Amino acid sequence: MGEFDLIRRHFQRATASGAGVVLGIGDDCALLQPSAGHQLAVSCDMLVEGRHFFADVAPAALGHKALAVNLSDLAAMGARPLGFTLALALPQANDAWLAAFAQGLFTLADAHACPLVGGDTTRGPLNLCVTVFGEVRPGHALRRDAAQAGDDLYLSGRTGEARLALELMRGTDWAVAACGKDAPARHPELRERLERPTPRNALGTALAAVNGTHAAIDVSDGLAGDLGHVLQASGVGAEIELAALPVAPALRDLPGAQRLECLLAGGDDYELLFTAAPGARGAIAQASAASGTPVARIGRIVAAPGLRLLDASGQTVAFTARSFDHFA
Amino acid sequence: MGEFDLIRRHFQRATASGAGVVLGIGDDCALLQPSAGHQLAVSCDMLVEGRHFFADVAPAALGHKALAVNLSDLAAMGARPLGFTLALALPQANDAWLAAFAQGLFTLADAHACPLVGGDTTRGPLNLCVTVFGEVRPGHALRRDAAQAGDDLYLSGRTGEARLALELMRGTDWAVAACGKDAPARHPELRERLERPTPRNALGTALAAVNGTHAAIDVSDGLAGDLGHVLQASGVGAEIELAALPVAPALRDLPGAQRLECLLAGGDDYELLFTAAPGARGAIAQASAASGTPVARIGRIVAAPGLRLLDASGQTVAFTARSFDHFA
Numbered sequence: 001m002g003e004f005d006l007i008r009r010h011f012q013r014a015t016a017s018g019a020g021v022v023l024g025i026g027d028d029c030a031l032l033q034p035s036a037g038h039q040l041a042v043s044c045d046m047l048v049e050g051r052h053f054f055a056d057v058a059p060a061a062l063g064h065k066a067l068a069v070n071l072s073d074l075a076a077m078g079a080r081p082l083g084f085t086l087a088l089a090l091p092q093a094n095d096a097w098l099a100a101f102a103q104g105l106f107t108l109a110d111a112h113a114c115p116l117v118g119g120d121t122t123r124g125p126l127n128l129c130v131t132v133f134g135e136v137r138p139g140h141a142l143r144r145d146a147a148q149a150g151d152d153l154y155l156s157g158r159t160g161e162a163r164l165a166l167e168l169m170r171g172t173d174w175a176v177a178a179c180g181k182d183a184p185a186r187h188p189e190l191r192e193r194l195e196r197p198t199p200r201n202a203l204g205t206a207l208a209a210v211n212g213t214h215a216a217i218d219v220s221d222g223l224a225g226d227l228g229h230v231l232q233a234s235g236v237g238a239e240i241e242l243a244a245l246p247v248a249p250a251l252r253d254l255p256g257a258q259r260l261e262c263l264l265a266g267g268d269d270y271e272l273l274f275t276a277a278p279g280a281r282g283a284i285a286q287a288s289a290a291s292g293t294p295v296a297r298i299g300r301i302v303a304a305p306g307l308r309l310l311d312a313s314g315q316t317v318a319f320t321a322r323s324f325d326h327f328a
Numbered sequence: 329m330g331e332f333d334l335i336r337r338h339f340q341r342a343t344a345s346g347a348g349v350v351l352g353i354g355d356d357c358a359l360l361q362p363s364a365g366h367q368l369a370v371s372c373d374m375l376v377e378g379r380h381f382f383a384d385v386a387p388a389a390l391g392h393k394a395l396a397v398n399l400s401d402l403a404a405m406g407a408r409p410l411g412f413t414l415a416l417a418l419p420q421a422n423d424a425w426l427a428a429f430a431q432g433l434f435t436l437a438d439a440h441a442c443p444l445v446g447g448d449t450t451r452g453p454l455n456l457c458v459t460v461f462g463e464v465r466p467g468h469a470l471r472r473d474a475a476q477a478g479d480d481l482y483l484s485g486r487t488g489e490a491r492l493a494l495e496l497m498r499g500t501d502w503a504v505a506a507c508g509k510d511a512p513a514r515h516p517e518l519r520e521r522l523e524r525p526t527p528r529n530a531l532g533t534a535l536a537a538v539n540g541t542h543a544a545i546d547v548s549d550g551l552a553g554d555l556g557h558v559l560q561a562s563g564v565g566a567e568i569e570l571a572a573l574p575v576a577p578a579l580r581d582l583p584g585a586q587r588l589e590c591l592l593a594g595g596d597d598y599e600l601l602f603t604a605a606p607g608a609r610g611a612i613a614q615a616s617a618a619s620g621t622p623v624a625r626i627g628r629i630v631a632a633p634g635l636r637l638l639d640a641s642g643q644t645v646a647f648t649a650r651s652f653d654h655f656a
Binding site: 023026027029030031039041043048049050051073077079087088089117122123124138141144217233 | 466
């Protein structure tokens, strides 16, 4: 089976439908019609075997995750998904692998009304590159540089489970010692969080419409590190109340230092971290309820630069924020 | 040097300027503002070492080509470039390599007012994925399915040089025998055509504004094969007058069969193949002159399916159209 047949069979669906799709796969370009006056939000992520996923990852999970991490970027901008492209390098054209990959990919795409509109397939070491497009009203995008001193600091969902899942899969001593070898069986949600993250798009688009919501970022490289990007771009600082951070059941067995590492520097969380004026608390509670996404108020933005972690008694806790670096 | 520093140093320029760029690199998404009412054209290509380029390719040429092949897709749609994203997997972060790559990339990007607006960098086997965005007025895009019986068939520039360059670099017998070992020195344009193709964007956007221009495609996998995509999508056939095909000086030394192979099934040409009503001949000549791009009328679209090649006396010439398949 040739390249064109392979693409057609698994990726060219009858309905590349979506409100904004004029022309889908099959021409030199896809054509989209954004809503009148809207801005276009664009994000792009490349996933490589051995670095972003294990060689034996379930292809359906990989299809899900390749799109999820990009949808998460749209969510962090408050942009509504319009469509995406997929470029795929494969060591060989494996029919069963492609079928499962496409199933994982399209299930998530359909749930977000975000059709595949184009792409490329070639032979090569396994590599996936998704570029996603969304739309947002001018002035409504949630930017990293928009945090203001006095803002509340919010987190959707909870962090740390993907990191703990990764450490357990690697057999890392502290993780196995604290959680036991049967942890993955007792906590199936851990692997789900690592391999099938849930992008927070319903919350993100709801937040973009809330008056008083300022900055947002998606937590992909660790809460502290990603918050650091917001603080730097906005020229402000922040305080996090550690007691306000939601802690997943599986993380409760961990010693304090490792729990903090997972919560603050876990990676692969794909939660939204955002700031808003205190006057927006009611509207944010409504956005949380309407989108079915838990949201916790975990601290505040302050004028003095830097990130301070506070314990239940208001004392500063030491922690060195790090961010995952693909070239470290 | 970490990933973030590396990206900032080579790819984050002070001016991600472009009429439509609201927010460039550095946030979860880039933000673009397309012109009012315009449609968005999107294309995506992935380049892999050993398949699309040699391991020892000059990084500046690679930077040029990665963007050029995508700009060519916009040209074939008649869309004006707005910006692009670049995802890059690198075996190691090599400063000199990145500097040269960025130079080749940005020189072409600047020439087309097409800024880099986002991307991703990771460690992995060398892989480049560019996604490009353009805009076009509703109803003006040059689609593959729009060719009509009675249309003239046109080709920009000339085909076959990139293929001959490739065969000479590989040391293929027929190429070396016909052209001599000193062919690359006598014909430096050959390697330029292979490694630094010129996307035909000025012509493509001019054609989109011409009344009577119908279908277009960019010739990347061979003239005959790519024309076949237009014929299939449009439900028509075509005749090519072989004597009307422009022949580059270097191709004149080739035996007839190999010359035809290069002209019709060369690959990597990045010329525009398009159709238009005979009434548009004057306007097309003007578009050719205004864009500084030679255009040849090489045949016509006919109602009967299939592609016929005609010699100077109007006799049919046998040729089996093939198209490059990355999984063949």
